[in-house]
Structures are given as C-alpha cells and as structure tokens.
Amino acid sequence: MTWTLATPLVLPFLTAVLAFLxxxxxxxxxxxxxxxxVLLAASILLMARVLDQGVIATQMxxxxxxxxxxxxxxxxxxxxxxITAITALAVSVYALTDxxxxxxxxxxxALFNILIGGVVGAFLTGDLFNLYVWFEVMLISSFGLLILGxxxxxxxxxxxxxxxxxxxxxxxxxxxxxxxxxxGTLNMADMARAIDSVENQGLVTVVAMMFMVAFGVKxxxxxxxxxxxxxxxxxxxxxxxxxxxxxxxxxxxxxxxMFTLVFDGDVGFTHQILLWVAALTxxxxxxxxxxxxxxxxxxxxxxxxxxxxxxxxxxxFTPLALAGAVFYLVHHIVxxxxxxxxxxxxxxxxxxxxxxxxxxxxxxxxxLAVLFFIPAFSLAGFPPLSGFWAKYVLVAAxxxxxxxxxxxxxxxxxLLTIFSMTKIWAEAFWKPxxxxxxxxxxxxxxxxxxxxxxxxxxxxxxxxxxxxxxDPFVTFAKDAAAQLLDPTAYITTVLGGEA
Amino acid sequence: MExxxxxxxxxxxxxxxxxxxxxxxxRFIFGLVLISNAANLIIFAxxxxxxxxxxxxxxxxxxxxxxxxxxxxxxLVLTAIVIGxxxxxxxxxxMFRAYSTLGTLYSDDMRIAEPRTEDKT
Numbered sequence: 001m002t003w004t005l006a007t008p009l010v011l012p013f014l015t016a017v018l019a020f021l022x023x024x025x026x027x028x029x030x031x032x033x034x035x036x037x038v039l040l041a042a043s044i045l046l047m048a049r050v051l052d053q054g055v056i057a058t059q060m061x062x063x064x065x066x067x068x069x070x071x072x073x074x075x076x077x078x079x080x081x082x083i084t085a086i087t088a089l090a091v092s093v094y095a096l097t098d099x100x101x102x103x104x105x106x107x108x109x110a111l112f113n114i115l116i117g118g119v120v121g122a123f124l125t126g127d128l129f130n131l132y133v134w135f136e137v138m139l140i141s142s143f144g145l146l147i148l149g150x151x152x153x154x155x156x157x158x159x160x161x162x163x164x165x166x167x168x169x170x171x172x173x174x175x176x177x178x179x180x181x182x183x184g185t186l187n188m189a190d191m192a193r194a195i196d197s198v199e200n201q202g203l204v205t206v207v208a209m210m211f212m213v214a215f216g217v218k219x220x221x222x223x224x225x226x227x228x229x230x231x232x233x234x235x236x237x238x239x240x241x242x243x244x245x246x247x248x249x250x251x252x253x254x255x256x257x258m259f260t261l262v263f264d265g266d267v268g269f270t271h272q273i274l275l276w277v278a279a280l281t282x283x284x285x286x287x288x289x290x291x292x293x294x295x296x297x298x299x300x301x302x303x304x305x306x307x308x309x310x311x312x313x314x315x316x317f318t319p320l321a322l323a324g325a326v327f328y329l330v331h332h333i334v335x336x337x338x339x340x341x342x343x344x345x346x347x348x349x350x351x352x353x354x355x356x357x358x359x360x361x362x363x364x365x366x367x368l369a370v371l372f373f374i375p376a377f378s379l380a381g382f383p384p385l386s387g388f389w390a391k392y393v394l395v396a397a398x399x400x401x402x403x404x405x406x407x408x409x410x411x412x413x414x415l416l417t418i419f420s421m422t423k424i425w426a427e428a429f430w431k432p433x434x435x436x437x438x439x440x441x442x443x444x445x446x447x448x449x450x451x452x453x454x455x456x457x458x459x460x461x462x463x464x465x466x467x468x469x470x471d472p473f474v475t476f477a478k479d480a481a482a483q484l485l486d487p488t489a490y491i492t493t494v495l496g497g498e499a
Numbered sequence: 500m501e502x503x504x505x506x507x508x509x510x511x512x513x514x515x516x517x518x519x520x521x522x523x524x525x526r527f528i529f530g531l532v533l534i535s536n537a538a539n540l541i542i543f544a545x546x547x548x549x550x551x552x553x554x555x556x557x558x559x560x561x562x563x564x565x566x567x568x569x570x571x572x573x574x575l576v577l578t579a580i581v582i583g584x585x586x587x588x589x590x591x592x593x594m595f596r597a598y599s600t601l602g603t604l605y606s607d608d609m610r611i612a613e614p615r616t617e618d619k620t
Contacts, residue, residue: 157612181545
C-alpha cells in the first residue's frame with residue numbers, strides 16, 4: 001500500500017542522484033532512461049491499484065492525517081502520474097542525442113529527473129504546504145534546465161520566467177498562510193471539510209482569488225501568460241518538450257484540485273471568472289500564435305490557447321465538462337510534447353525552426369511529415385484524432401448547459417488552430433527549401449535517428465490509440481470527474497474513515 | 500500585536516511593489532526579497548500570535564502546559580525562508596549573468612528572446 005504510492009515519488013530522485021554521479025560518462029544518460037522506464041512501470045502499478053480501490057492514501061512517517069503529510073492518488077492523480085512517466089521516458093530517450101556532452105556535464109540529467117520528481121510529487125500530495133514545496137522543487141530545477149547552456153536568449157527568457165514565477169510562488173505562499181489561519185489545517189481533505197464552517201465566507205473567496213492568480217501564472221492563463229512565450233522557445237528541444245508537456249499542466253492540475261475540493265463554496269462567482277479567463281486565454285493564445293513565424297514560438301502560444309480549453313472544462317463545472325478537461329489534459333500532454341520533439345528534428349535536418357528559412361521536409365523526409373501530421377492535426381481537432389474527441393466532449397458539455405458563447409469560442413479557436421498548423425505544414429513541409437537544401441532524415445546518423453524518432457513515433461501512436469478508441473478514455477475521464485465533483489471518497493480515504 | 504504585524508506586512512508589500520515596478524531588474528530582485536518576507540510574516544501571523552510562551556514541554560509532562568505559541572507556522576516559515584533563500588541566490592546569479600552576457604539590467608532592453616519586429620532586419 002505505502003510503497004505503491006511512494007515509489008513513483010522516490011524513483012526520480014534516485015535516478016537524479018545516479019545521473020549526477022555519472023555525469024562525466026555515457027552512463028548518466030542511460031540511468032535517466034532506465035530510471036524513467038522503471039518510473040513508468042511503477043506508475044502503471046499505481047494506476048492498477050487506483051482502478052481497483054478508487055482512492056488510495058498513505059501517511060508519511062506514520063503521522064495520522066491531518067497532522068502528517070498525506071500522499072493520495074485518485075483517478076486524476078494516477079492518470080497524471082502515468083502520463084508524466086510516459087513523457088519523461090520519451091524525452092529521456094530523445095535526450096540521448098539531443099543533449100550534448102557539455103550540458104550533460106553541467107548536470108542536465110539530474111535536473112531533468114528532479115523536475116520529474118517535483119511534477120509527480122505535486123500530483124500525489126494531499127497536503128497544501130507540501131504542494132508548495134513540490135512546486136518549488138519543480139521551479140528551481142526548471143530554472144536550471146531553462147538557462148543550461150547560457151545563450152543570450154536563454155538568459156533573457158530566463159529572467160522573465162524566473163521573476164514572474166517567483167511572484168506567483170509568493171502569492172501561493174501567502175494564500176496558504178491565510179487559508180491555514182482560517183481553517184487551522186493544511187491537509188487538503190481536512191480543509192475541504194473545515195472550509196464550510198469558516199464564518200466569513202467572503203474572505204474565503206478572497207483567498208480563492210489569490211490561489212487562482214498564483215496557479216494562473218503557473219498554468220499560463222490570460223492575462224498572466226507572458227513568461228511562457230518569452231522563454232519556451234529558447235532552451236534545448238528536450239527541455240522545451242518536457243516544459244510544454246508538463247509544467248503548465250501542473251498549474252492546471254492544481255487549479256482543478258483546489259477549485260473542486262476546497263473552493264467549491266461560491267461556484268457562481270469563482271467559476272464565472274474562470275470561464276471568462278478560459279475564453280480569453282483561448283483567443284489570445286491562438287491570435288498570438290497566428291502572428292509568429294517560428295515553429296517553437298507558434299507552438300508556445302498554442303500551449304496558452306490549449307490551456308484555455310482545460311480551464312473551460314473546470315469553469316463549466318458539470319460532470320461532462322470536467323471529464324472533458326481531464327481527457328484534454330491527457331491528450332494535450334502527449335501531443336504537445338511530441339510537437340516540440342518534432343520541431344527539434346526539423347531544426348536538425350532543415351537547419352532552423354524559423355519558417356522563412358526552412359522547407360521541403362515533406363519531399364525529403366516524408367516519415368517526419370507523417371509523424372508531424374498526426375499530433376498537429378490532433379491539436380487542431382481533426383476527427384478521428386484524439387484532439388477531436390477532447391474538443392467534442394468540451395463543446396458538448398458547454399451546449400448541454402446553454403453556454404453558447406463559450407462553445408462558439410471553443411469552435412472558433414479550433415478553426416484558428418487549424419490555420420496555424422497548416423501554416424507550419426505549408427512552410428516547413430510543403431514549400432521547397434529556400435536555400436535549395438535537401439533536408440532528408442538520412443543526414444542524421446542511424447543512431448541519432450533511432451533516438452529522435454522512436455519517442456516521436458511512440459507518442460504519435462498513443463495519439464492514434466486515443467483517437468481511434470476513445471471510449472475507455474472518455475469513460476475513465478467521466479469516472480475521474482465524478483470523483484472530483486463528489487470528493488467524499490477522497491476525504492474519507494485521507495482522513496481514515498471519519499468523514 | 501496583530502495590528503503591528505499587519506502594518507509591517509503592508510509597508511513591506513508597498514515597498515516591494517514600488518521596487519518591483521522599476522525597470523532595473525536588480526531593484527526587482529530586492530523587491531522580491533521584501534515581499535517574500537511579507538509572505539512569511541503572513542503565515543506567522545495567521546498561526547495566531549502568542550507572546551512569551553515558547554512551545555516547550557516541561558520535564559516530566561506529556562504535553563505543553565497552558566497556552567503556548569503555535570509551533571507549526573514557525574516550521575512553515577522556516578521552510579519558506581530556506582526555499583526563498585535558495586531561489587534568491589539563484590535569481591541573483593542569474594541577474595549577474597544577465598549583466599555580463601546581455602550587458603544591461605534594464606528590462607526594456609532585454610529583447611533578445613522576443614525581438615521587436617523592427618529590430619529583426
């Protein structure tokens with residue numbers, strides 16, 4: 001029981017230590033791959049356990065909740081851990097070629113695995129202050145990864161990333177302090193119980209807004225997203241892939257967790273704001289992307305616009321909408337990480353990610369074109385790829401409660417996403433290379449091709465599997481949403497039967 | 500006591516916001532240090548303030564006797580101070596690095612990652 005929950009948390013740190021000790025050889029990178037493979041196995045075990053028992057919890061150090069730190073996994077946590085492990089494994093294989101020896105010696109693999117550990121910790125913890133600590137673990141390792149190499153644009157983007165994220169952290173910390181002052185507890189399940197008996201519910205809403213802003217910065221929602229497009233196109237491709245896939249999604253996860261479990265007292269107010277935020281995030285993200293002319297910058301702005309869809313699911317706050325949000329999270333992490341990995345291959349073969357300077361990939365690298373086509377048009381929501389079902393569920397949920405405007409926005413943004421994806425398609429793949437080069441995959445060594453393309457193909461295959469058999473995934477997402485909307489099982493499991 | 504702490508927090512936040520609005524990122528970092536201390540004081544004050552009663556268990560007793568200060572916020576603040584110190588150290592090194600590679604500390608001049616359209620050519 002204890003170990004099923006604690007293993008996925010301990011593994012990345014163990015891997016990080018091994019990778020750090022072996023950073024001057026070639027073994028470090030293989031420790032990273034092996035560690036993440038074991039992490040995937042452990043997270044599958046965790047998922048099996050959660051599917052079997054609903055919610056599982058364990059008290060760290062034997063201190064009973066609500067006094068000790070609780071690790072807890074429900075459907076949402078378990079699926080997020082699995083998807084984290086998948087992304088981490090794919091990126092660690094990709095990094096075998098993508099990360100050069102210099103960055104390895106600076107400790108890339110150790111930082112990467114600490115980042116994964118922080119992400120998994122944030123998904124599994126049931127304690128609010130502990131969540132803050134995991135956020136910090138994640139943040140400090142992401143700072144390191146972002147500026148590893150020390151190019152001018154990395155430092156420049158890094159400053160914006162660091163400063164804005166630190167402000168969000170301080171808001172989060174103050175929010176925790178005030179919430180503790182009102183409820184007298186830090187355990188999220190206990191807090192969910194205690195918050196209803198707080199006399200001044202107006203103050204609870206004020207603190208809820210502090211959390212919304214704090215997590216909003218992490219999740220990169222409108223109007224707090226400016227650090228993201230400033231930074232995500234600057235580091236190594238492995239780094240931006242794992243950032244794009246996971247980091248903002250931890251913010252979304254924290255929003256979903258707090259605004260279903262704790263702050264569900266004044267839904268009419270808080271979730272109405274979230275709905276506006278969602279709509280504006282979608283629109284600004286997609287318009288920002290339309291103005292860009294570099295693959296990674298386009299994709300960065302699309303992260304912002306896609307976050308809007310997930311927030312929309314949370315804001316509508318119906319079972320179907322939350323199921324849509326969960327489904328969207330899973331689909332999005334796979335697709336987005338993959339697109340950044342593909343951008344890396346495009347840069348390696350065609351020489352740049354600037355759309356004006358590349359082209360001809362369709363003719364000379366048809367395999368890469370197919371592999372790009374799948375996640376790109378899944379992102380845009382083409383049937384029957386995974387993004388179509390994700391958007392379908394969300395729009396259906398909006399129409400169900402007569403949210404015509406948000407449904408229209410979601411559909412419109414979907415259309416504009418197609419515009420951006422076809423732009424990358426036409427410029428990078430379709431048009432001939434401006435310098436007449438022939439960017440074939442055969443320029444890469446066979447080994448590099450294996451390291452780069454196998455993770456891409458695996459993630460694309462996952463997108464296809466979700467797309468062609470969405471039923472089990474949608475059913476799972478609905479179960480997860482049901483758990484989120486009725487957290488009785490969560491609270492009872494954490495507090496040991498005394499709900 | 501609460502009023503005094505509240506005013507202190509207010510002054511700290513006001514000062515740090517003023518510093519953070521400056522274009523010089525070094526001032527911004529100083530603002531960040533102040534505001535993180537304000538957050539620590541918020542946690543400290545939300546744990547209720549008790550004067551002159553350390554949370555110690557007398558020899559021979561099973562628990563603290565009478566009203567003692569809440570030890571939990573102090574533990575939280577301690578954690579937050581340590582983390583904040585680490586982040587501040589990192590941020591300071593980053594600023595130093597920015598000054599040596601970019602040659603400026605003014606946020607308006609930091610346009611390398613996102614160049615203006617007219618700068619491109």
